[in-house]
Structures are given as C-alpha cells and as structure tokens.
Amino acid sequence: MIPPRVAEVETSARENLRTRLLEQAPGLVAVVHDQAEVALVVGRLQPPLAQHEELVAHVDEGHSRDAAAQLDVEQAPVELECVVEVAHLEHDVVDPHETRHGLSIGFAAMEPAIELDGLERRYGERLALAGVTVSVPRGATLAVLGANGAGKTTLLRVLAGLLRPHAGTARVLGAELPRERWKVPGKVGYLGHEPLLYRELSGRENLAYHAALHDVGSERIEALLAAVDMERRADEPVRDLSRGMVQRLAVARTVLHDPELLLLDEPRANLDPAAAERLEPLIGRESGRTRVLVSHDVEGALAESDLALGLKGGRPAAADRELYR
Amino acid sequence: MIAAARAILRKDLRIEWRTKESVPAMTLFTVTVYVMFHFGLDRDTLDGELAAGVLWVTVLLAAVIGVSRLFAAEREQGGIEGLLLAPVDRTALFVAKAAALFIFLCAVELVAVPAFALFLLGPGLDGALPELLAILALGNLGVAAVGALVSALAAETRARELIVPLLLLPLLVPLLIACAQATEPLFRPVAGPEDLARWLGLLTLYDVVFVLVSVAVFDYLLED
Amino acid sequence: MYSKGFAPLAWATAVTLTTAFALVFFYAPLDADQGFVQKIFYVHVPMAIVALGGWIAGGVMAIKHLRGGDRSWDMRSYVAIHLSIILGVGVLVTGAIWAKASWGHWWVWDEPVLVSFLVVFLLYCVYYPLRFSIEDPDRQARYSSVFAIAAGAFVPLNFIAVRLAESYTHPRVLSQTGGNLPGEMRLTFLVALLGMTLLFVTLWKLELTAKNASMQLKKLRKRARVAA
Numbered sequence: 001m002i003p004p005r006v007a008e009v010e011t012s013a014r015e016n017l018r019t020r021l022l023e024q025a026p027g028l029v030a031v032v033h034d035q036a037e038v039a040l041v042v043g044r045l046q047p048p049l050a051q052h053e054e055l056v057a058h059v060d061e062g063h064s065r066d067a068a069a070q071l072d073v074e075q076a077p078v079e080l081e082c083v084v085e086v087a088h089l090e091h092d093v094v095d096p097h098e099t100r101h102g103l104s105i106g107f108a109a110m111e112p113a114i115e116l117d118g119l120e121r122r123y124g125e126r127l128a129l130a131g132v133t134v135s136v137p138r139g140a141t142l143a144v145l146g147a148n149g150a151g152k153t154t155l156l157r158v159l160a161g162l163l164r165p166h167a168g169t170a171r172v173l174g175a176e177l178p179r180e181r182w183k184v185p186g187k188v189g190y191l192g193h194e195p196l197l198y199r200e201l202s203g204r205e206n207l208a209y210h211a212a213l214h215d216v217g218s219e220r221i222e223a224l225l226a227a228v229d230m231e232r233r234a235d236e237p238v239r240d241l242s243r244g245m246v247q248r249l250a251v252a253r254t255v256l257h258d259p260e261l262l263l264l265d266e267p268r269a270n271l272d273p274a275a276a277e278r279l280e281p282l283i284g285r286e287s288g289r290t291r292v293l294v295s296h297d298v299e300g301a302l303a304e305s306d307l308a309l310g311l312k313g314g315r316p317a318a319a320d321r322e323l324y325r
Numbered sequence: 326m327i328a329a330a331r332a333i334l335r336k337d338l339r340i341e342w343r344t345k346e347s348v349p350a351m352t353l354f355t356v357t358v359y360v361m362f363h364f365g366l367d368r369d370t371l372d373g374e375l376a377a378g379v380l381w382v383t384v385l386l387a388a389v390i391g392v393s394r395l396f397a398a399e400r401e402q403g404g405i406e407g408l409l410l411a412p413v414d415r416t417a418l419f420v421a422k423a424a425a426l427f428i429f430l431c432a433v434e435l436v437a438v439p440a441f442a443l444f445l446l447g448p449g450l451d452g453a454l455p456e457l458l459a460i461l462a463l464g465n466l467g468v469a470a471v472g473a474l475v476s477a478l479a480a481e482t483r484a485r486e487l488i489v490p491l492l493l494l495p496l497l498v499p500l501l502i503a504c505a506q507a508t509e510p511l512f513r514p515v516a517g518p519e520d521l522a523r524w525l526g527l528l529t530l531y532d533v534v535f536v537l538v539s540v541a542v543f544d545y546l547l548e549d
Numbered sequence: 550m551y552s553k554g555f556a557p558l559a560w561a562t563a564v565t566l567t568t569a570f571a572l573v574f575f576y577a578p579l580d581a582d583q584g585f586v587q588k589i590f591y592v593h594v595p596m597a598i599v600a601l602g603g604w605i606a607g608g609v610m611a612i613k614h615l616r617g618g619d620r621s622w623d624m625r626s627y628v629a630i631h632l633s634i635i636l637g638v639g640v641l642v643t644g645a646i647w648a649k650a651s652w653g654h655w656w657v658w659d660e661p662v663l664v665s666f667l668v669v670f671l672l673y674c675v676y677y678p679l680r681f682s683i684e685d686p687d688r689q690a691r692y693s694s695v696f697a698i699a700a701g702a703f704v705p706l707n708f709i710a711v712r713l714a715e716s717y718t719h720p721r722v723l724s725q726t727g728g729n730l731p732g733e734m735r736l737t738f739l740v741a742l743l744g745m746t747l748l749f750v751t752l753w754k755l756e757l758t759a760k761n762a763s764m765q766l767k768k769l770r771k772r773a774r775v776a777a
C-alpha cells in the first residue's frame with residue numbers, strides 16, 4: 001500500500017474552504033489539516049482523473065482560496081507543494097491512523113459510505129428535503145447544519161432507513177434506498193433526540209433488550225457500561241436518572257452493535273464537557289466510524305468534520321451562519 | 326424473528342410487572358361490571374344464554390382497555406423506532422404484542438371467571454371446566470390478534486382512546502357470537518344439547534383469518 | 550383519467566334504472582302477504598349487495614395500493630368505501646321500512662343478513678374518524694388501506710357467524726333473498742341489481758373525477774403561487 005503524500009492546508013473555520021474545494025476541484029483527493037484543526041476532505045474520484053493524475057493543493061492564508069481550484073499550476077496564485085497519488089487510493093484501504101508529517105488521514109477511497117443525489121422527501125405537499133446531493137467517504141464526518149425545521153432530522157432519519165426517499169437516489173453503506181432499506185439497520189447507529197430507552201427498565205435491561213434485537217453478546221453490554229461510566233447505576237430504572245446519564249446510556253445503545261455509520265443528532269446535548277470527552281472514542285472522530293453529525297454549534301461541528309452540508313428549507317445551502325437568518 | 330419476538334415479549338412483561346398498568350385495571354373493570362350487571366339486570370344469579378353473554382361481553386370490554394395500552398409505551402418512549410433500527414423482522418413486533426395481550430387476558434380471566442362464578446353464575450363451573458378453557462384459549466387468541474392489529478392501527482391517530490373501542494368491538498362480533506354460543510350450554514342448570522364443535526370451528530376460522538390478515542398487513546403500519 | 554367511457558356508462562345506468570323502475574311498478578307481481586310495500590325489496594336488497602360488494606372492492610383496491618405504493622388506488626378505495634357507507638344508510642333505512650311494514654317493528658333480529666349488515670356498517674363508519682385523525686397524508690393512506698383490508702376480510706366472516714347464530718336460535722323467516730324467486734320477480738330483481746351496480750360505478754367514477762380535478766387545481770394553484 002502506497003501511503004499517499006498529502007498537502008498541508010491551513011484554513012480558518014469561518015470559510016467553508018473544504019466544501020468549495022470539493023466543488024471546484026473534483027479530482028482532489030485529500031486536503032489535510034494539521035491535527036490541531038482536524039479536518040480531512042475527500043473528493044469524489046472522477047474517472048478521467050483516476051489514472052496517474054496528480055493533484056496538489058497547498059493553500060496559504062492570505063492567498064485567494066478560490067484559485068486553489070485551478071489545476072494549472074502556473075496560473076494559480078497559490079503555491080502547490082505536495083502530491084497525492086490518486087490511482088492507488090481507489091483500491092487500497094488507507095489506514096486511518098497512519099500518519100505522515102504528523103497529519104492524520106482518515107479513510108478509504110472505496111465506495112462512499114453515503115451517496116445522495118437529488119434526494120427528496122415530502123411531507124404531504126411540502127418538501128422536507130429537496131435536491132440533497134452529497135458524497136461521504138467511509139470514515140469521514142459530515143456536519144449537517146441548519147436552523148430548526150430545515151430538514152436536518154429528516155435527513156438523518158432517511159439515512160437511518162426510518163423514512164423512505166420519495167425521489168432521487170440514495171446509497172447508504174452499499175444499500176440502495178428505498179429498495180434495500182432492510183439492509184441498513186444493524187449497520188447504523190442512530191442517536192436522535194429521543195434516547196429510545198424504556199423508563200421503567202434499568203440501563204442494563206435496556207441495553208440487554210437492544211442487544212437481543214441486534215444479536216450482540218452480554219459482554220459488550222458490560223464493556224459499554226464501563227465505557228460510558230454508568231456501571232454503578234446500571235440497575236436503576238431510567239426514569240430515576242439524570243438527563244446526562246440517560247444521554248450516556250443512549251450513546252451506549254447507539255454503538256452497542258458496533259455500527260459502521262453513526263447518525264448523531266446533537267450528541268453532546270445534556271452532557272457536561274467531561275462526559276462528552278469520555279464519549280469521544282465511542283462516537284467521536286477517534287472511533288474511526290463514518291459519522292453524520294447534526295449540531296447547532298456551527299464552529300464546533302465544522303471543526304470536527306470533513307464535509308459540511310447546510311440545509312435551508314430542506315434544500316442544500318452554504319454551511320455557514322447565513323443558515324440561521 | 327422468534328428470538329426478537331421473545332425479547333420484545335419479555336420486555337413488555339417486565340414493564341407490565343413493574344408498572345402494573347393494564348392487568349389490574351382490566352381485572353378490576355370486569356368485577357365492577359359484574360356488579361353493575363347485578364344491579365342493572367336486578368338478578369342474583371344468571372344461567373344459560375344470559376350468563377354466557379354477560380361473561381363474554383364483560384371480558385371483551387375489558388380487552389378494550391388492554392388494547393388501548395398495548396402500544397402506549399412504544400409511542401411515548403420511541404420503542405417502535407428502536408425496533409425499526411434493528412435488523413429484525415417487523416412481524417416480531419406483532420407476534421410479541423399479540424402474545425402479551427394473550428397473556429394479559431389469561432391473567433385477567435384467572436380472576437374474572439372465578440369472580441363471575443362467585444357473583445353471578447347460578448350453576449357451578451365444575452365439569453364444564455375443560456370445555457371452558459378451550460373456548461377461552463381460542464377466544465383469547467382471536468382477541469389478541471385483532472387487538473394487536475387495532476392497537477397498531479389506532480396508535481398514530483389523534484383520538485386513540487375513542488377509535489380503539491369503535492374499531493375493536495365490531496370486529497369482535499363474530500368472536501363474541503362463537504364464544505357466547507359455545508359457552509351457553511355449559512352454563513345451563515341442566516346439561517343441554519351442545520354444539521361445541523361448530524362454534525370452536527367458527528372460532529378457529531376467525532383466529533386463522535385474522536392472524537393471517539394481521540401478519541400480512543402489519544408491516545405497512547410500521548414503515549414510512 | 551377516470552372519465553374514460555363515462556358518457557356511455559352514465560347512459561347505461563340511466564337506461565337500466567328506468568327499466569328497473571318500470572319493471573318494479575308495472576311488471577313484478579304484487580306480493581300476496583306483504584302487498585305493495587314488498588316492492589321496497591327491489592331497492593333494499595340490491596343496495597345491500599352493492600354496498601357489500603363496494604366494501605370488498607375497496608379492500609381489494611387497498612391491497613393494490615399497499616403493494617404498489619400508488620396512492621391513486623387508495624383514492625379509489627376510499628371513494629368505494631365512502632359510497633358504500635352512504636348506500637349502507639339507505640339499506641338500513643329501507644330495511645327498517647320493510648320490517649315495519651312486514652312485521653310491525655322498525656327493527657327485527659330475525660333476518661341474519663340485515664343484522665350482519667348492521668355490524669359491518671358500524672365497523673365501516675369508523676373509517677372516517679380513523680382516516681381523518683391521521684395527519685400525515687402518506688400514513689393516512691396506508692392506515693386506511695390496512696383498515697379496508699381487515700374490514701374486507703371481516704365481512705364474510707361476520708356474515709357466516711351471524712347466520713350460524715341466527716339460524717341456530719331463530720329459524721329463518723324470509724326465504725325471498727334466496728334464489729327461489731318466481732320468474733317475474735327474479736327478472737325485476739336482477740335488473741334492479743344491475744341498475745344499482747351501474748349506479749354505484751357511475752357515482753364512483755364521478756366522485757373520483759371530481760376529486761382528481763380538485764387535486765390538480767390545488768397543485769396548479771400552488772405552482773402559480775410559488776412562481777409568483
């Protein structure tokens with residue numbers, strides 16, 4: 001496996017550089033941030049470029065960012081430095097933890113985990129989602145931003161297989177929706193607004209129930225209870241627990257069956273920073289899973305994701321503060 | 326599918342054991358209705374047709390309470406979603422809910438039938454017990470299947486508590502006919518001609534039809 | 550979409566109904582026991598048969614809807630059931646008139662078909678509150694179809710059960726609903742049945758066309774509003 005050489009990019013979170021680079025430089029494979037910024041962008045591999053093309057991007061603050069799209073090295077007012085070898089990435093799995101120059105590379109250029117094209121979902125006559133097009137590679141994180149009612153939760157539920165798309169195409173983990181919707185559950189961990197826990201049962205009993213539904217062994221229950229720091233109070237009914245504890249149990253339920261894809265709707269709600277940090281290995285970037293993250297914290301979400309999708313009235317929009325006007 | 330149904334059933338029974346929401350209410354309801362019938366009919370004892378009718382109408386009315394509650398916890402706490410997110414055949418939910426309702430009804434009848442014998446039944450139950458158990462078993466099965474379907478159907482409507490009895494009771498009429506007619510000879514002071522086979526046959530037909538129909542359409546109630 | 554062949558259908562309905570009317574009044578013999586009132590039988594029974602047929606047809610259309618996902622089948626199912634419910638009211642009213650004239654009571658339990666019909670009617674009346682208390686249009690259509698299928702399966706079961714019960718306790722009084730009708734009565738009855746069926750189909754198509762048109766109008770209005 002040939003480790004790709006990657007470019008170093010500095011950027012500020014304010015501009016959605018990554019998305020724009022994606023749009024304008026489709027052959028671009030990897031633009032990697034310094035680990036402190038934690039952002040990895042992966043572009044769609046287009047057939048003509050998938051031969052031994054080399055694409056480079058090095059963007060320095062202060063230079064025109066748009067120009068990074070130019071493949072023509074001479075004309076671009078930016079300095080191009082490194083090279084990524086595209087062809088081999090088509091077939092090889094890139095180890096998420098392999099690093100070079102202290103940078104992290106996060107995924108494999110296989111079939112994307114999520115591929116949406118013109119996705120549409122109606123609610124009666126109203127369009128809850130329209131024209132949503134995005135491609136999320138495996139191991140990457142997609143941030144979905146938007147005001148309340150913009151369609152973020154609807155999108156998450158479509159990806160989970162709970163709602164069927166009315167138009168457009170959607171592929172989640174290789175399964176085509178809505179035809180192969182039945183393949184999706186079991187591979188997806190969904191953390192929505194509701195914890196999906198029964199209040200009369202204890203944490204352990206709830207997890208045991210979900211474990212039975214997903215055919216997961218009981219050792220995993222114990223391991224997760226320890227991971228979310230709920231061992232001591234695992235036998236108390238959920239209705240006696242605080243919201244933060246319930247959220248922790250919900251996270252345990254979400255990753256109980258070791259899903260490839262995480263769909264997280266405000267995962268840090270009700271959690272204090274210490275607890276949120278404890279959960280990072282389970283649902284954060286460290287987990288190595290593909291994630292779709294819905295959050296109202298624009299900066300925070302953008303900081304920990306590789307791709308961003310803004311929604312306004314169900315339609316894609318630029319992922320910035322304009323969404324909230 | 327069976328394993329999942331078993332897990333759901335165990336969960337439901339556990340919750341019912343802890344909250345004691347449905348079964349005690351249903352049981353209390355039947356005993357209260359017996360007392361009301363005593364006053365309403367102004368009779369100390371009943372036999373024959375009247376006894377069979379009172380017993381079955383009361384049980385079916387109590388079933389309405391159980392049916393209303395069947396999907397309540399799921400709706401309130403997102404249980405259905407939890408199931409939809411699991412790689413599980415959705416029929417498992419129907420089987421589990423119908424089984425739960427069946428068990429609840431048996432539990433209720435454990436108290437309600439002796440109570441009926443105590444309060445209102447003229448002739449004794451002895452000798453009629455095996456036949457009565459057969460009728461109860463088949464009857465409960467029918468109520469369980471139809472009840473689970475109706476409960477799911479009404480679960481998403483705004484006027485749930487109103488829709489359940491309106492839907493459930495007409496659908497149960499054939500079952501009521503079969504059960505009451507089958508039970509009537511057992512409650513006669515002097516043993517009369519029986520036609521158990523015919524009514525058990527009708528009951529079985531009813532059960533088979535509604536189990537098949539419910540299983541066939543249940544998926545469509547859950548998907549979106 | 551629905552108005553194909555509507556004109557000939559409407560004509561056929563008009564002609565058949567007129568013929569039936571004429572036959573009832575001028576051709577069918579007067580019943581020895583019940584007199585003139587017996588003629589209501591030519592309205593009551595065909596109406597009942599068509600209503601039950603409409604309900605079962607509604608169930609079949611609901612199956613098509615669920616299997617294919619095509620909402621127009623649900624619309625067809627809804628209209629069929631809806632029309633049958635209206636016919637059902639007619640059945641019960643004419644049944645009561647007939648009962649009063651024949652036995653002196655507005656309602657009798659002796660006739661298993663009528664009794665069974667009452668139960669089925671009560672069940673189908675719940676179709677409206679069920680349907681209209683679900684807000685999401687997709688879900689509304691789906692749940693209505695599930696109901697239509699369960700209720701459709703219920704109709705024959707109920708009929709069997711009631712017939713078994715009533716024949717067990719009350720020997721059947723009326724045999725006129727059977728096949729043993731004298732020739733003139735049978736002809737009149739069949740023509741009336743045909744007329745009622747055609748009427749049902751005509752009204753069904755009519756209502757579907759109207760609903761379809763108003764839906765298209767709504768869509769166009771919406772588009773105009775969005776464009777503006």
